[in-house]
Amino acid sequence: MAIKIKLFANFREGRGKIVEMDYTPGMTGQDVIDSLGITAPEIAALIVDGVDGKVDAMLAVPVKEDGYMAIFPPVAGG
Template sequence: MAITVKLFATFRVGRGKIVEMDYVPGMTAQTVIDSLGITAPEIAALIVDGVDGKVENMLKVAIKEDGYLAIFPPVAGG
């Protein structure tokens, strides 16, 4: 099984819009960002399987088989 990682804004530079990764039992969002070369302080918003929260908490969340992540650097507007 594979998980889908959606990347946005500057996180796309050198990585692309979407990255597919093989699912490994027990993998967390932290595992994913480590493999993408993204550090926690760079992340403003992290959504795991449709659930958001404080980044430090979301990084510990286990990802489902065929689950997805959406990762955002600091962005704003209005």
Template structure:
């Protein structure tokens, strides 16, 4: 299983945490496509807390976190 955590505006009309069935060869694109999140809106994509690219291959049991462009200080 994969744990997908959504933040900020990505939560609008979606759950905060979504569990997804893992399949070998999956990438971040296989996460955002069924959720209807456009690639260009993803500013930060974390795999187990590390900044990653959407095309990176996922591993079973990973925690993914997706953020739109946000900042603060």
């Protein structure tokens, strides 16, 4: 089974829009960003399976089988 990682803005550089990653039981968001070479301080917002929250807390959440993550660098506008 695979999980889907949606990347945005400059996180797409060299990685693409969507990365599929093999699911292993117990894996967390931290494991995912480690694999992608992204560090927690670079992330401004993170959604795991439709739920958002503080980045550090969300990185500790176990990823669901067939689930998804959306990872954003600092972006803003209005």
